[in-house]
Amino acid sequence: MSVIILGIESSCDDTAAAIVQDGKVRSNCIAGQEVHRLYGGVVPEAASRAHLSHIVPVVQQAMEQAGVALHQVDAIAFTRGPGLMGSLLVGVSFAKSLALSLQRPLIEVNHLLAHVASNFADPPMPNFPMLCLTVSGGHTQIVQVDDYLDMRPLGQTLDDAAGEAFDKTGKLLGIEYPSGPLIDRLAQQGQARFAFPEPQVPGLDFSFSGLKTSILHFLQKHTAANPDFVKQNLPDICASVQHRIVTILMRKLEMAAAQTGIREVAIAGGVSANSELRRQFQQAGQRLGWKVYIPRLEYCTDNAAMIALAGYFKYLRGDFVAHDVTPMARWSMV
Ligand code: KG4
Ligand code: ZN
Numbered sequence: 001m002s003v004i005i006l007g008i009e010s011s012c013d014d015t016a017a018a019i020v021q022d023g024k025v026r027s028n029c030i031a032g033q034e035v036h037r038l039y040g041g042v043v044p045e046a047a048s049r050a051h052l053s054h055i056v057p058v059v060q061q062a063m064e065q066a067g068v069a070l071h072q073v074d075a076i077a078f079t080r081g082p083g084l085m086g087s088l089l090v091g092v093s094f095a096k097s098l099a100l101s102l103q104r105p106l107i108e109v110n111h112l113l114a115h116v117a118s119n120f121a122d123p124p125m126p127n128f129p130m131l132c133l134t135v136s137g138g139h140t141q142i143v144q145v146d147d148y149l150d151m152r153p154l155g156q157t158l159d160d161a162a163g164e165a166f167d168k169t170g171k172l173l174g175i176e177y178p179s180g181p182l183i184d185r186l187a188q189q190g191q192a193r194f195a196f197p198e199p200q201v202p203g204l205d206f207s208f209s210g211l212k213t214s215i216l217h218f219l220q221k222h223t224a225a226n227p228d229f230v231k232q233n234l235p236d237i238c239a240s241v242q243h244r245i246v247t248i249l250m251r252k253l254e255m256a257a258a259q260t261g262i263r264e265v266a267i268a269g270g271v272s273a274n275s276e277l278r279r280q281f282q283q284a285g286q287r288l289g290w291k292v293y294i295p296r297l298e299y300c301t302d303n304a305a306m307i308a309l310a311g312y313f314k315y316l317r318g319d320f321v322a323h324d325v326t327p328m329a330r331w332s333m334v
Contacts, residue, residue: 003315006073006098007308008059010091011083011111012138013042015054016304019066019073020312025121027065028298028305031058040177041167048086055094062304073104075320077311080108081328083138088327096323105320107311113333114306115268116143116151118299121309126264126293133253135277136269136302137163137178140206140249142256143333148313152334154256155204162245162271165208169215169241173230183238184274190235192243194218199248204256206248215241246276250284257288266293270301 002022009016013033019026031054036042063070078095081088099106116132119125130145131154140163141156160168163180170179175186196214199207219237222229230237257265267281272294285292299305314320 003312004068004072004074005107005308005311005315006059006062006076007109007304007306007311008055008076008078008091008095009111009302009304009307010051010055010087011079011081012087012302013047013050014302015051015058016302017059017062018304018308019062019068020305020308021066021068023120023309023312025305025309026068027062028303029058029062029065030303037177040171042084044084044086047084048090051087051090055090059094070102073102075105075107075311075315076102077107077109077307077314079111079114079307080325081111081331083111083327083329085327085329088329092325092327096325100323105315106323106325107314107319108321108325109307109310109314110331110333112139112141113149113151114310115139116145116266117148117310117313118268118295118303118306119266119293120148121295121299121305124293126266126291128264129260129262130264130266131253131256131260131262132266132268133249134269135162135249135267135271137161137167139269140208142204142253144260144262149310149317153332154260155206155252157206157208158201159207159209160212162206162208162249163269165211165245166242166271168212172215172219173234173237180271180274183242184276186235187239187242187276190237190239192239193236194240196240196244198244198251204252204259206252208245208248211241211244211248242274242276246274246280249277250280254284254288257290263288263290264293265290268295268300272300273297
């Protein structure tokens with residue numbers, strides 16, 4: 001018997017809908033929100049308003065692209081959290097209303113668990129147990145994954161996320177939000193010749209706020225001596241910051257693999273698009289005998305295919321929620 005899941009994602013600034021049939025992605029649609037570029041970050045009220053206008057067209061588009069009619073949908077999976085409350089409310093309310101009108105079960109999905117599930121969109125599938133480094137604008141964590149829905153964080157950021165470190169660096173350098181992609185491109189033309197200190201954080205946790213402060217002091221010192229310092233050295237500054245962020249991530253991932261003995265290792269989240277992270281990740285894999293996995297880019301950034309995939313695994317377990325469910329701005333995956 002075929003199972004069709006509609007997934008809905010609205011935790012931050014992207015409104016997304018996807019259809020997954022029997023664990024395979026049939027459509028994956030997304031409406032981004034340009035408005036936040038003007039402000040250099042996500043403006044929560046603008047985000048929820050934009051979700052309201054995007055959600056119906058995006059769901060319709062996902063249905064059309066998959067060639068699926070509403071009455072064929074077996075269950076509706078939605079992001080319950082973590083995320084921005086005003087953004088989550090739009091997706092949760094929409095999912096509940098649709099489930100009620102179609103008389104179908106509702107499936108709540110944790111956004112961070114779903115980022116890990118993006119590794120199961122395409123073959124080759126990782127074997128369990130595996131490790132996943134989830135790195136996005138809002139989150140940075142290393143997760144041990146024992147089964148599709150059985151996972152626990154081994155370490156996480158104590159302050160900023162890795163994507164935030166890219167975006168805040170971009171703000172200091174006058175690079176438009178989100179800055180990660182352009183820093184990545186500029187870094188490819190530069191040399192990592194400026195040394196930024198590595199934070200000393202015990203265990204498998206991360207910290208990026210000290211890096212931001214040291215970049216600020218570095219820029220203040222050099223621009224006081226030469227007002228054109230940033231303009232003259234932008235690719236080298238980007239390469240240096242990127243190198244430090246990536247070495248912080250990789251050091252902890254290697255520690256996690258050594259401590260657990262796990263050699264199936266994946267990365268997920270928007271920052272896994274970063275070319276230096278991909279390069280160092282592949283190299284670590286060769287050096288340490290890991291099997292490495294990186295989801296396709298459209299499944300790395302926020303998307304609804306990962307929500308529908310996680311929803312599919314929950315559907316198989318009969319893991320549904322009642323219609324009085326409410327969003328959770330903070331929600332640990334365990
Ligand atoms: O997963 P995502 O789309 O949304 C969140 O859940 O946050 O991740 C967006 C983040 C932003 O911080 C963006 O700057 C960063 O991912 N990012 C990158 C790259 N592409 C996106 N960071 C570094 N290098 C990239 N190529
Ligand atoms: Zn995300």
